[in-house]
């Protein structure tokens with residue numbers, strides 16, 4: 001059964017004329033090209049606001065690890081970017097332990113999943129997307145567990161090295177799943193659930209990531225979804241990195257090079 005979720009509302013300040021959405025960069029120490037592309041994009045985008053809708057990091061093992069070499073470099077990039085423009089961050093299934101301390105260090109605004117963004121006189125529902133993939137019953141069980149405050153408190157009480165090992169194990173499991181079947185057979189967001197969320201939000205459109213299958217699709221005559229691109233620039237697979245940009249005239253899907261061009 002499709003369950004509706006009440007979104008948090010966020011009204012864009014009238015001064016915003018360009019709003020960017022990105023997700024699923026899966027930044028890690030072994031993704032130097034994605035890291036550089038992301039840093040350059042955050043410096044040069046003409047956007048007034050950038051919404052990061054989850055899985056910015058391949059893993060985030062807790063805010064107490066934010067001073068480690070790689071994490072500190074990421075926070076420094078975010079901090080420099082947030083001095084120039086508004087940054088919003090919604091956690092994904094890889095970086096769900098990104099918390100208040102890291103948000104504050106990065107100068108970012110935390111976003112609930114889902115969030116209803118109101119801009120240009122329109123309503124746009126935003127989600128990472130993993131909660132919509134209800135056919136993946138085993139994952140939804142894991143999600144309920146790891147999103148529970150008690151589980152998180154217990155996990156964060158463990159040594160950082162142990163948490164990194166846990167994150168690596170989760171990554172291996174996910175890679176095994178993806179290697180075992182073509183992308184067309186990976187779990188997708190459930191249509192009835194998306195429509196229920198959109199009805200609860202009284203919104204005609206949804207933006208989500210997570211599935212790594214970018215595209216735009218009519219869900220019915222009155223509702224549409226826009227799936228964000230992952231950023232794949234490092235591991236030999238076909239290169240892909242896009243920004244979804246919202247302006248008064250509508251949405252546009254931009255290759256990274258174009259997203260950074262001056263207005």
Ligand SMILES: [Mn+2]
Pocket residue numbers: 054055092093094128130209210211
């Ligand atoms: Mn994800």
